[in-house]
Amino acid sequence: MDAINWHGCFFLLFAAVACGFAVAVVVAGNIVRMACCLVVSLAAVAGLFFLAGAEFLGAAQLMVYVGGTMVLLIFGVMLTARGPLVSMKTGGGQWVLALVIGVALFAVLLQAATSSSAWDGPRENNLVRHDPVQSEESVTQDAAGQLGLGLLGVREDKIRQENKVLRGGMSGYLLAFEIISVHLVVVLVGAAYLARARRRVQGSGVRTPSPESRTPIPE
Amino acid sequence: MSLFTEPIGLSHFLVVGAVLFVCGVICMATKRNVLGVLMGIELVLNGANLNFVAFGSSVLRPAGTEGIGMDGQMIALFVIVLAAAEAAVALAIALSYYHAHATVDVDRGDELKG
Amino acid sequence: MAELLISISTPDWLAHIIAALVQCALLLAIALCSAAVGIWLERKVSARIQDRLGPTRVGGRFGWLQPPADGLKLICKEDIIPAAADHILFRIAPYISFCAVFCVFLALPFANGWVAVELNAGAFFLLAVAGLEIFGVILGGYASGSKWSLYGAMREAAQVVSYEIPLGLCVVVIILLTGTMNLVAIGNQQAGWFFNWHIFHDPFTFVTFWVYVTCAVASSNRAPFDLPEAESELVAGFLTEYSGFRWVFFFMGEYASMFVVSALGALLFLGGWNGPVPIASLLGLTPEHGAIGGWINTILGPIISMLGLTLDPAAWIGNLLGMCNFIAKAFLGMTFMIWLRWTLPRLRIDQVITTCLKYCVPIVSAMLAGVMLWSFFLPGGLFAALTQPASFPRSAWERTDSTLRVDGPQDVGEMQEEAGTRNVTALRSHAEHGNEGNIQEESR
Numbered sequence: 001m002d003a004i005n006w007h008g009c010f011f012l013l014f015a016a017v018a019c020g021f022a023v024a025v026v027v028a029g030n031i032v033r034m035a036c037c038l039v040v041s042l043a044a045v046a047g048l049f050f051l052a053g054a055e056f057l058g059a060a061q062l063m064v065y066v067g068g069t070m071v072l073l074i075f076g077v078m079l080t081a082r083g084p085l086v087s088m089k090t091g092g093g094q095w096v097l098a099l100v101i102g103v104a105l106f107a108v109l110l111q112a113a114t115s116s117s118a119w120d121g122p123r124e125n126n127l128v129r130h131d132p133v134q135s136e137e138s139v140t141q142d143a144a145g146q147l148g149l150g151l152l153g154v155r156e157d158k159i160r161q162e163n164k165v166l167r168g169g170m171s172g173y174l175l176a177f178e179i180i181s182v183h184l185v186v187v188l189v190g191a192a193y194l195a196r197a198r199r200r201v202q203g204s205g206v207r208t209p210s211p212e213s214r215t216p217i218p219e
Numbered sequence: 220m221s222l223f224t225e226p227i228g229l230s231h232f233l234v235v236g237a238v239l240f241v242c243g244v245i246c247m248a249t250k251r252n253v254l255g256v257l258m259g260i261e262l263v264l265n266g267a268n269l270n271f272v273a274f275g276s277s278v279l280r281p282a283g284t285e286g287i288g289m290d291g292q293m294i295a296l297f298v299i300v301l302a303a304a305e306a307a308v309a310l311a312i313a314l315s316y317y318h319a320h321a322t323v324d325v326d327r328g329d330e331l332k333g
Numbered sequence: 334m335a336e337l338l339i340s341i342s343t344p345d346w347l348a349h350i351i352a353a354l355v356q357c358a359l360l361l362a363i364a365l366c367s368a369a370v371g372i373w374l375e376r377k378v379s380a381r382i383q384d385r386l387g388p389t390r391v392g393g394r395f396g397w398l399q400p401p402a403d404g405l406k407l408i409c410k411e412d413i414i415p416a417a418a419d420h421i422l423f424r425i426a427p428y429i430s431f432c433a434v435f436c437v438f439l440a441l442p443f444a445n446g447w448v449a450v451e452l453n454a455g456a457f458f459l460l461a462v463a464g465l466e467i468f469g470v471i472l473g474g475y476a477s478g479s480k481w482s483l484y485g486a487m488r489e490a491a492q493v494v495s496y497e498i499p500l501g502l503c504v505v506v507i508i509l510l511t512g513t514m515n516l517v518a519i520g521n522q523q524a525g526w527f528f529n530w531h532i533f534h535d536p537f538t539f540v541t542f543w544v545y546v547t548c549a550v551a552s553s554n555r556a557p558f559d560l561p562e563a564e565s566e567l568v569a570g571f572l573t574e575y576s577g578f579r580w581v582f583f584f585m586g587e588y589a590s591m592f593v594v595s596a597l598g599a600l601l602f603l604g605g606w607n608g609p610v611p612i613a614s615l616l617g618l619t620p621e622h623g624a625i626g627g628w629i630n631t632i633l634g635p636i637i638s639m640l641g642l643t644l645d646p647a648a649w650i651g652n653l654l655g656m657c658n659f660i661a662k663a664f665l666g667m668t669f670m671i672w673l674r675w676t677l678p679r680l681r682i683d684q685v686i687t688t689c690l691k692y693c694v695p696i697v698s699a700m701l702a703g704v705m706l707w708s709f710f711l712p713g714g715l716f717a718a719l720t721q722p723a724s725f726p727r728s729a730w731e732r733t734d735s736t737l738r739v740d741g742p743q744d745v746g747e748m749q750e751e752a753g754t755r756n757v758t759a760l761r762s763h764a765e766h767g768n769e770g771n772i773q774e775e776s777r
Binding site: 011041114 | 227230231232233234235236237238239240241242243244245246248249250251252254255257258259261262265268269272273275276277278279289292293295296297299300301302303304306307308310311312313314315
């Protein structure tokens with residue numbers, strides 16, 4: 001028997017958790033359980049990022065995505081925990097339609113994913129995890145620093161590009177970074193504006209809910 | 220048993236990404252709760268993110284071939300940030316919708332129907 | 334470990350699994366011991382503050398065995414699940430809470446190189462995982478089906494989400510100073526005497542440390558920020574419906590997270606395993622082997638190699654001393670938190686949020702800007718400036734002048750060697766490939 005490939009084993013573990021809980025998100029009826037499954041699925045995806053050598057991204061995924069989902073969870077509790085009063089079941093026809101589309105989409109994606117033999121995997125096992133020196137050098141090599149420099153417009157990984165044309169074309173992400181920064185500020189202001197507490201105005205277009213439905217937390 | 224001994228390749232990651240993506244699409248199509256739809260979107264974005272990271276990763280491809288390098292992680296990072304922003308706005312809209320309709324059922328938001 | 338097992342003809346895969354399990358058990362032991370000692374400390378310190386004795390009988394004069402006795406009592410209690418509860422979520426919530434805290438220990442270094450997983454993004458990972466603890470709390474609060482629990486959980490959510498921002502900014506201040514997110518590297522940068530600690534690097538980091546203390550207390554839900562379980566208002570907050578073993582998990586999670594934030598504070602600001610006095614390097618217990626280190630190696634070296642281990646005994650002993658130092662600092666931090674709890678009254682929820690958004694965030698943002706300027710003008714730190722008072726203003730201004738000019742690649746290299754960051758090489762090599770001017774502007 002060959003030596004067990006631990007990288008592969010952990011991949012299988014995380015992949016199974018990610019896929020299993022993603023399916024559970026679809027199946028679950030209760031919004032809080034859905035959020036719970038989603039959290040586990042996203043955390044497993046963070047694990048997959050670690051396995052692919054993207055440490056910083058894995059940590060960012062845990063912090064931003066999983067933290068963001070937590071806020072979703074809280075909103076779920078606040079807005080929909082009035083439970084059986086509001087039934088939000090989906091009709092059978094919609095399920096069938098969604099499943100047909102989903103299966104068709106999955107078939108296409110699966111076909112695409114397995115189409116290229118170049119994607120089958122490293123021919124010689126170049127992910128020797130037992131050799132810390134090599135993995136340090138080739139795998140993770142301070143991706144955070146490279147990402148940060150890339151955001152400032154310096155692509156450390158492409159600097160050693162021999163081809164003059166390719167090196168000239170390589171670019172950082174300074175403009176995108178600035179746009180995203182402005183975008184986040186706009187989103188912050190916009191979200192605060194949308195979610196602000198409105199005063200009740202008689203005759204305005206907004207239908208004001210009855211007082212008991214405004215209480216966010218159920219008894 | 221070959222999965223335990225063979226090295227993991229790019230296509231394995233792509234399959235996981237595909238599963239997440241499809242789950243997200245089905246979730247978006249079937250849930251009537253605004254927050255459920257939002258969770259579907261998060262799953263879809265994650266599936267796409269996983270593909271970006273896998274294509275950019277140096278451990279998953281044969282030695283000597285050039286992937287998309289750092290671009291994969293960079294784009295995935297942007298996706299994460301944008302997803303956070305999108306979730307913030309979507310939650311604000313959901314809150315506003317709840318204030319207007321006292322529910323978060325998307326099928327009830329049909330006032331503009333002709 | 335794995336090699337040792339393989340050498341006595343264990344199958345390859347089994348050896349690796351056993352080695353991994355042993356290391357997990359070691360980490361779990363540290364997590365549980367920190368919780369147990371924390372509980373004992375809490376009882377003793379609170380008793381002394383209230384002019385009592387605290388536990389005195391279980392396990393000798395000082396009540397050493399009180400935490401195990403408590404644990405035993407709680408395990409024997411009936412496990413009650415309310416009828417209105419969401420059963421599955423109610424059951425798993427305590428485990429989620431504790432697992433998140435335990436995952437933090439995976440990336441927490443205890444001495445130079447003594448860390449389960451050395452991550453390049455260690456500081457970031459640690460913050461991210463520590464934030465997951467409240468998932469268990471929120472789920473538990475929701476799943477209990479009681480309004481007190483739900484109120485507690487909602488307060489916790491509001492509090493922790495708000496305090497993650499200043500907490501993260503405090504860590505960013507240190508990352509800015511060190512130029513790395515690797516926790517082992519951050520610890521090693523503070524080697525030597527106590528004035529090398531980051532807290533004494535400059536006045537801004539000193540203030541940042543106290544902001545960190547505030548946020549750390551708040552994010553581990555300790556008084557005066559213990560709104561989620563405010564017993565005078567909410568019965569016991571999210572813990573109301575829990576009993577027995579599940580309650581123990583929440584409780585241990587809380588104390589382990591106290592240990593984690595204290596340890597992170599010690600690592601980032603208080604030198605980590607580098608003591609106020611560099612005992613290990615004075616004794617020569619480093620990989621370079623000073624006087625006593627070489628002496629120990631000549632005695633123990635043959636025995637170690639006879640056992641088939643590759644180990645540097647002197648450096649190992651030095652690391653052991655460092656680990657004791659580190660853990661002592663972490664417990665000092667815990668004692669401080671306990672002291673606070675039994676001294677200060679509880680804040681109201683609006684005061685808690687005000688403290689965060691109106692005080693902590695602006696202060697730490699100002700400190701971030703301050704540290705940025707300080708490390709630009711005086712990269713050596715306060716004590717380097719004080720010990721060479723004649724040279725510091727002049728050299729600082731000279732440096733500014735030279736860096737403000739857009740010059741050739743040599744200048745870039747010089748500036749960044751002084752700053753001591755690793756990104757320099759990239760900048761420099763890029764500069765050698767052309768367009769120096771752009772890079773210099775962007776790097777500012």
